[in-house]
Amino acid sequence: MRIEKKIDKRVLSNYIYLMLLQGANFLLPLITLPYLIKVLGLEKFGVVMMAASFITFFNILVDFGFNISATREVSLIREDKEQLSKFFWTVFLIKFLLLVFAFFLLTLLVYAIPKLREEAYVYIFSFGVVIGQALFPAWFFQGIEQMRMITIINVTAKLIFTVLIFLLIKKADQYIYIPVLSSLGFIIAGIIGFVISLKYVFARKPNMRQSINLAKDSAFLFVSNFSTNLYTSANTFILGIFAGDYLAGIYSSMEKLVIAIKSMYIPFYQALFPWLSRKKYKEQIAFIHKIKPFITLTGLGIVLFILLFADSILNFIYHKPEINEYSNVFRILSFIALFSGLGMMYISLLFPALKLYKERMKIMISGGIFNIIMAIILVRFFTIYGVAVSAVITELFLLLMAVSIFKRKINKTE
Numbered sequence: 140m141r142i143e144k145k146i147d148k149r150v151l152s153n154y155i156y157l158m159l160l161q162g163a164n165f166l167l168p169l170i171t172l173p174y175l176i177k178v179l180g181l182e183k184f185g186v187v188m189m190a191a192s193f194i195t196f197f198n199i200l201v202d203f204g205f206n207i208s209a210t211r212e213v214s215l216i217r218e219d220k221e222q223l224s225k226f227f228w229t230v231f232l233i234k235f236l237l238l239v240f241a242f243f244l245l246t247l248l249v250y251a252i253p254k255l256r257e258e259a260y261v262y263i264f265s266f267g268v269v270i271g272q273a274l275f276p277a278w279f280f281q282g283i284e285q286m287r288m289i290t291i292i293n294v295t296a297k298l299i300f301t302v303l304i305f306l307l308i309k310k311a312d313q314y315i316y317i318p319v320l321s322s323l324g325f326i327i328a329g330i331i332g333f334v335i336s337l338k339y340v341f342a343r344k345p346n347m348r349q350s351i352n353l354a355k356d357s358a359f360l361f362v363s364n365f366s367t368n369l370y371t372s373a374n375t376f377i378l379g380i381f382a383g384d385y386l387a388g389i390y391s392s393m394e395k396l397v398i399a400i401k402s403m404y405i406p407f408y409q410a411l412f413p414w415l416s417r418k419k420y421k422e423q424i425a426f427i428h429k430i431k432p433f434i435t436l437t438g439l440g441i442v443l444f445i446l447l448f449a450d451s452i453l454n455f456i457y458h459k460p461e462i463n464e465y466s467n468v469f470r471i472l473s474f475i476a477l478f479s480g481l482g483m484m485y486i487s488l489l490f491p492a493l494k495l496y497k498e499r500m501k502i503m504i505s506g507g508i509f510n511i512i513m514a515i516i517l518v519r520f521f522t523i524y525g526v527a528v529s530a531v532i533t534e535l536f537l538l539l540m541a542v543s544i545f546k547r548k549i550n551k552t553e
Contacts, residue, residue, distance in 0.1 A: 156290040158406045163294045167301050172395060173457045174305065175317070176388070181461060183314040185388030186258050189379040190318060192391075193255075194265040196365065197241045201273045204360025205230055206281075207412075207491045208353065213282025214413035224340040226353075227279060232345040233354060234273045242266060254380060260315055267322020274329025276336045284413055288335055296328035359496040366500075366507030374526045377514045382522045389465055390523050392457060394530075397472045400441055404434070404480045408488040415492040427489050427545075434484055438477030445473035471527040478534035485541035498544050506537040 176184050209230050216222045249255045249262045280288045303320050307313070375394060379387030415423055445452065449466045457463075490499045510533040517525025 152286070156286040156406075158403075160286075160290040160293055160406065163297055167297050169396075169399075169456055171301055171304050172392060173459075175308070176392060176457060176459060176462075178308055179311050179314050179317075181388035181392075181459075182384045183311050183388075185379055185384035185386070185391065186261060187314055187317045188391035189376050189384065189387055190258065190261045190265045191268075191321075192373065192375040193262065194245075194268055197245055197266065197269045198272050199361070199364045200241050200244075201234055201237045201269055202361075202364065203233065203237055203354070204357035204364055205234070205278045206364075207360050208357040208496075209278040210282045210412065211416050211491065211494070212353075213279055214284070214416055217283045220339075220341065221343075224343040225345070227276075227336070227340045228343050229345040229353060230276075230278070238270065238273050241269060261318055264315070264322060265318040267318070268325045271322065271325025271327070271329035274326070275332040277332070279336050279339070280332070281409060282413060283339065286410065288332065292328050292332050292335075296324040296331075299327075300324035359500040360491075362500050362504060364503070366503035366505075373511065374514055374530055377511075378518060378523060378526045381515070381518045386523045389462055390468065390526060392462055393453070393465070393469045393472055396452075396456070396469070397475050400476050401479050404483055405487075408483055412488060412492060415488065418492075420493070423489065423492055427484065431481070431484065434480050435477070438480040441476040442473045445476075446470050449473070465523060468523055468527045471524070471531055474531045475534050478531070478538045482534060482538040482541055485545055486537065489545070490541075493548075495544075495548070498548075502537055502540045502544065505540060506533050509533055509536055 175187075179187070209226075212226060213223065216226060245262065245266055249259050255262055275292070277289050280286065300320055300323075304317075307316055307320070375387050375391045378390050415426065418426070449469045450463055453459075453463050453466055453469060486499055486502060490496075510529055513529035513532060514526050517529050519525070521528070
């Protein structure tokens with residue numbers, strides 16, 4: 140069966156809006172990160188980035204895989220407003236319960252672990268990001284393919300946060316305000332997004348049986364996403380624990396750039412996900428084969444550019460000799476743009492569209508455990524370089540696992 144020659148206009152529109160969002164995610168850090176490093180110094184900057192990395196685990200707990208499972212379900216039932224309304228409130232019921240549990244768990248860990256207790260308020264104030272993310276129904280807007288809402292609200296909130304950084308942060312001891320401002324931005328965006336989403340649904344009582352079934356379906360995705368965090372956000376935290384806040388700050392300054400570059404793939408996959416979920420199996424496979432060369436060439440181009448101009452890029456953005464001293468770390472991390480771009484094609488797009496949640500979970504768990512072990516071993520011998528190598532090898536490991544499962548599944552069905 141032939142795949143459609145043209146993706147419908149809604150997919151294209153959604154892609155454009157998500158590209159604008161990722162553009163903001165890319166450009167705004169380029170504006171704020173150099174300023175924060177200059178004002179706070181690398182050590183206090185490292186403290187803030189360690190807290191942000193740690194709090195991501197709680198974001199994943201509260202999201203519980205709904206970014207995929209709920210998005211997929213909404214895309215299938217969006218024409219039935221009654222069913223859609225019940226599902227909407229069911230998801231929010233689960234999220235509220237998870238939010239309460241997450242805050243309790245965070246408080247317990249912060250005051251139980253001495254390293255965290257030293258900067259307890261930074262971690263507690265950072266939790267506002269989790270509250271904002273829980274309120275903002277990105278999964279809902281993505282499922283009904285209204286990415287315009289996600290883009291406008293998030294970009295506006297981030298712009299306000301960026302302006303406030305320059306207005307309020309003037310010296311190093313004001314680092315505590317960074318998580319406060321970030322949290323306020325997310326919470327305001329969350330409230331606005333939630334209020335706007337109400338025009339698409341009725342007020343309905345959550346379905347408890349549906350809540351249980353949804354939680355069961357999403358459990359695999361939660362474990363997968365949690366495992367993902369073990370090889371993304373966890374590395375800054377691990378480096379900070381074993382090598383100190385200073386190197387954590389340097390690593391984070393480069394990791395943020397790589398993540399911003401890597402994120403260019405996200406709007407492409409997010410815009411395609413609801414569309415691809417509704418296609419037949421052979422069309423889905425054919426589409427993956429069609430976009431693979433484009434993803435590969437894009438990734439190779441990014442890697443080559445960073446390898447050649449790493450020093451110039453870092454100097455242009457940060458103007459910090461201390462960061463330029465570790466430009467080879469940036470070169471090592473550049474390979475993530477290639478391996479992750481291809482890996483996400485399977486893990487974030489195709490497997491969820493095929494509802495291969497268990498397979499996806501196995502890949503993520505394996506990658507997460509692999510990275511933690513590698514990072515803890517290598518950081519002791521090679522500090523910041525060891526963590527960078529661990530991050531790259533883990534992305535390659537995930538890609539190879541995904542390709543292996545993909546080929547095995549294709550062979551079984553053909």
